Amino acid sequence: MAEEVKKSRPAPDPNSAKFKLGQIAAKAYSDAMEAKKRGEKIGWCASNFPVEIPATLGLYVCYPENQAAGIAARGGGERMCNVSEGDGYSNDICAYARISLAYAKLKEAPEQDMPMPDFMLCCNNICNCMIKWYENIAKELNIPMIMIDIPFNPDYEVSDAETEYIKAQFWDAIHQLEEITGKKWTDEQFKKVMEYSGRASRAWIEATSQAKYVPSPFNGFDLLNHMAVMVTARGTAQAGDAMETLLKEYIDNHEKGVSTFRAEEKYRIMFEGIACWPWLRVTSTGLKSRGINMVTTIYADAFGFIYDDFDGMCRAYANVPNCMNLEHSRDKRVKLCRENHVEGLLVHTNRSCKLWSGFMPEMSRQIGEACGIPVTSFDGDQADPRNFSEAQYDTRVQGLMEIMEANKGGNE
Amino acid sequence: MKGKELLAQLHEAASSPKKQLEKYLAQGKKVVAVAPVYTPNEIIHSMGLVPMGVWGADVEINEAKKYFPAFICSIMQTALELGIKGEYDGVSAIVIPSLCDSLKCLGQNWKYAVKNIPFIPMTYPQNRKPDYGKKFTKAGYARVISDLTIATGAQFSEFALAESIKVYNEHNAVMREFAEIAADADITAAARNDVFKSAWFMLPEEHTAIVKKLNEALKAGPKAKGKLRVLVTGILADSPSLLKIFDENGVKVVFDDVAHESRQYRTDVPDMENPVDAMAQKFADMGNCTLLYDPDKNRVDYIVEQAKAHKADGVIVLMTKFCDPEEFDYVPIKRACAAAGLKHLNIEVDRQMVNYQQAATMVQAFKEMF
Numbered sequence: 001m002a003e004e005v006k007k008s009r010p011a012p013d014p015n016s017a018k019f020k021l022g023q024i025a026a027k028a029y030s031d032a033m034e035a036k037k038r039g040e041k042i043g044w045c046a047s048n049f050p051v052e053i054p055a056t057l058g059l060y061v062c063y064p065e066n067q068a069a070g071i072a073a074r075g076g077g078e079r080m081c082n083v084s085e086g087d088g089y090s091n092d093i094c095a096y097a098r099i100s101l102a103y104a105k106l107k108e109a110p111e112q113d114m115p116m117p118d119f120m121l122c123c124n125n126i127c128n129c130m131i132k133w134y135e136n137i138a139k140e141l142n143i144p145m146i147m148i149d150i151p152f153n154p155d156y157e158v159s160d161a162e163t164e165y166i167k168a169q170f171w172d173a174i175h176q177l178e179e180i181t182g183k184k185w186t187d188e189q190f191k192k193v194m195e196y197s198g199r200a201s202r203a204w205i206e207a208t209s210q211a212k213y214v215p216s217p218f219n220g221f222d223l224l225n226h227m228a229v230m231v232t233a234r235g236t237a238q239a240g241d242a243m244e245t246l247l248k249e250y251i252d253n254h255e256k257g258v259s260t261f262r263a264e265e266k267y268r269i270m271f272e273g274i275a276c277w278p279w280l281r282v283t284s285t286g287l288k289s290r291g292i293n294m295v296t297t298i299y300a301d302a303f304g305f306i307y308d309d310f311d312g313m314c315r316a317y318a319n320v321p322n323c324m325n326l327e328h329s330r331d332k333r334v335k336l337c338r339e340n341h342v343e344g345l346l347v348h349t350n351r352s353c354k355l356w357s358g359f360m361p362e363m364s365r366q367i368g369e370a371c372g373i374p375v376t377s378f379d380g381d382q383a384d385p386r387n388f389s390e391a392q393y394d395t396r397v398q399g400l401m402e403i404m405e406a407n408k409g410g411n412e
Numbered sequence: 413m414k415g416k417e418l419l420a421q422l423h424e425a426a427s428s429p430k431k432q433l434e435k436y437l438a439q440g441k442k443v444v445a446v447a448p449v450y451t452p453n454e455i456i457h458s459m460g461l462v463p464m465g466v467w468g469a470d471v472e473i474n475e476a477k478k479y480f481p482a483f484i485c486s487i488m489q490t491a492l493e494l495g496i497k498g499e500y501d502g503v504s505a506i507v508i509p510s511l512c513d514s515l516k517c518l519g520q521n522w523k524y525a526v527k528n529i530p531f532i533p534m535t536y537p538q539n540r541k542p543d544y545g546k547k548f549t550k551a552g553y554a555r556v557i558s559d560l561t562i563a564t565g566a567q568f569s570e571f572a573l574a575e576s577i578k579v580y581n582e583h584n585a586v587m588r589e590f591a592e593i594a595a596d597a598d599i600t601a602a603a604r605n606d607v608f609k610s611a612w613f614m615l616p617e618e619h620t621a622i623v624k625k626l627n628e629a630l631k632a633g634p635k636a637k638g639k640l641r642v643l644v645t646g647i648l649a650d651s652p653s654l655l656k657i658f659d660e661n662g663v664k665v666v667f668d669d670v671a672h673e674s675r676q677y678r679t680d681v682p683d684m685e686n687p688v689d690a691m692a693q694k695f696a697d698m699g700n701c702t703l704l705y706d707p708d709k710n711r712v713d714y715i716v717e718q719a720k721a722h723k724a725d726g727v728i729v730l731m732t733k734f735c736d737p738e739e740f741d742y743v744p745i746k747r748a749c750a751a752a753g754l755k756h757l758n759i760e761v762d763r764q765m766v767n768y769q770q771a772a773t774m775v776q777a778f779k780e781m782f
């Protein structure tokens with residue numbers, strides 16, 4: 001399937017970041033497939049589960065959220081959601097979960113296949129929805145579930161008690177996995193993985209920060225694709241290499257005065273939320289046609305897994321978006337808005353994601369005030385195409401643009 | 413006092429939380445609001461404070477819309493709405509656990525929407541059984557205690573906690589006994605709910621005293637006959653209109669797995685040397701709930717077992733709209749009921765429901781299946 005998709009597009013430069021990143025993302029699936037065929041035990045893994053653990057143990061894992069996004073982007077979201085709904089799952093449930101539950105039942109999807117799991121790796125630092133989703137699959141398939149609980153942090157800093165709790169669970173998870181798979185943890189291997197992850201994270205942060213230039217050397221929609229590698233492969237040497245290539249390209253772009261945003265950049269916005277994968281082109285065109293570049297998202301910050309030791313890693317996983325309190329989440333976004341000269345905030349009120357959307361109205365009001373920028377939201381869903389209205393999106397984006405235009409006038 | 417009078421007393425408390433709040437305030441007590449689904453009420457009580465439940469109400473949502481998008485459950489929406497509208501004024505603080513994604517959001521919104529009532533987070537671990545989990549539960553309690561002291565000036569002592577634990581364990585036992593007696597006694601679904609609902613607005617010792625007497629009266633009273641016996645499961649089952657439909661159709665609640673009702677009373681605080689350790693052990697021992705990590709889906713088996721133990725003819729799932737944890741559990745529950753030969757009915761409920769016609773039709777049709 002991956003090959004078919006590639007054939008239909010012009011052959012990209014094999015030395016380009018885009019090609020390298022695409023390869024890594026595709027290889028993550030094919031490697032897991034092959035490992036499964038060899039008889040190795042495969043895991044399904046939550047996107048913000050500490051990948052250092054399976055990476056150090058040399059385990060192959062797949063990411064249901066990434067798969068669901070792929071299926072949705074290629075038009076299969078509604079079909080898969082219908083399968084789950086047919087089984088009795090409410091359409092209020094996160095569409096990633098609905099797609100994943102459908103895949104666990106059907107065991108195939110032409111848009112993106114992945115091997116069936118032998119164990120589930122769950123981490124609820126992004127949402128508790130994840131717990132129920134993984135519980136159901138683990139029970140249904142009768143496989144073990146490893147649960148790392150990183151509770152929503154009501155405070156700004158991660159407390160010692162929380163770090164200790166997370167650390168104990170990390171070790172527990174490592175030992176359980178050793179038992180399940182027969183693989184062994186070594187500190188030397190962990191050190192290597194930590195370095196890879198740090199290298200990829202540093203390059204990612206640096207690359208995304210190139211949006212500080214006006215115009216930005218890239219179209220922020222690129223990040224939505226590239227971040228797949230940060231999710232699935234940040235513990236590998238290849239990821240670091242590809243991210244450094246990306247950084248280099250963005251620096252070059254800036255020096256040459258070019259950009260992957262192929263239009264005149266008239267306005268710069270921050271996009272808040274997960275992409276509407278089924279409507280990616282529509283949402284992207286709606287901005288580009290107006291000269292609006294989405295220069296940053298919280299993802300620019302989210303994959304900054306930079307730490308020096310095991311404790312640092314524990315804290316890093318408690319500092320992911322959706323796990324931080326309103327003030328901490330807000331300040332991270334305010335910083336991104338300021339550093340990247342953002343003129344407006346476009347918020348995706350994501351029907352699938354209660355946690356991401358549940359305090360967004362207040363938080364985005366505060367961001368707007370702190371940065372003196374207009375804030376607009378639209379209704380959508382990251383994977384169920386039925387929850388998005390093109391007309392509403394268009395009206396809202398137009399409205400945002402008009403305020404940004406008026407603000408420019410006011411400043412002159 | 414006769415059963416009827418006792419029930420009337422509980423009905424009064426269940427339907428006028430504001431009056432209860434004012435009563436306690438007039439007695440010079442400080443009241444602490446507690447949000448769903450679990451909070452360390454024994455600790456709050458031991459500090460001389462009155463915990464009162466905040467599960468929203470059947471009201472329209474206006475102000476809360478500025479904070480919550482429409483797809484958050486109506487319990488969270490209306491709890492915030494009432495907070496904004498000043499219904500809880502006089503309360504010293506609110507303790508909100510983060511057991512589901514919507515509860516996490518309630519805490520964050522509360523800080524800005526209801527500035528006069530301080531938000532106290534209670535962070536429970538999902539891996540609550542291992543020693544490291546219990547240790548983290550205790551860290552959560554310590555946080556609540558220190559925030560309560562700041563908000564109210566009340567002090568904590570282990571001695572007082574040990575006393576409160578006794579009060580709560582006794583209340584648990586009395587409530588469990590009530591649920592069993594009510595399975596066969598001639599009591600309406602509405603009255604049964606009053607008993608559970610009133611518990612959220614009364615001091616446990618006061619509630620225990622009334623329910624004890626009620627249990628005696630019900631034991632001596634007539635038994636229900638010719639009813640369709642059901643186990644009800646869900647987060648909340650307090651809608652008067654819905655309960656009326658049950659009663660009008662001869663549907664008898666013989667047991668419940670409702671978060672607002674029996675789930676609260678299943679687990680006692682064990683007898684241990686240190687009462688805070690004992691509290692953490694209680695949380696570790698809890699289970700059979702959608703909000704507590706349950707990889708074996710024990711809750712599903714529990715529902716089937718309890719339905720059988722109480723000779724239920726069927727199971728009614730009251731699905732709170734937009735409650736994703738419960739929506740996930742529904743499918744395994746549905747399958748387990750089918751496998752056990754138990755008929756089930758799924759009714760979606762929320763606090764803004766005005767038209768119960770559909771629910772009535774569903775209940776009637778369900779009844780006809782037997």
Ligand code: SF4
Nearest residue numbers: 094126127129352353
């Ligand atoms: S979209 Fe939201 S609810 Fe769904 S898996 Fe991601 S974080 Fe969880």
Ligand code: SF4
Nearest residue numbers: 485512514647732735
């Ligand atoms: S009803 Fe469900 S979604 Fe709402 S607060 Fe309770 S558990 Fe959370």
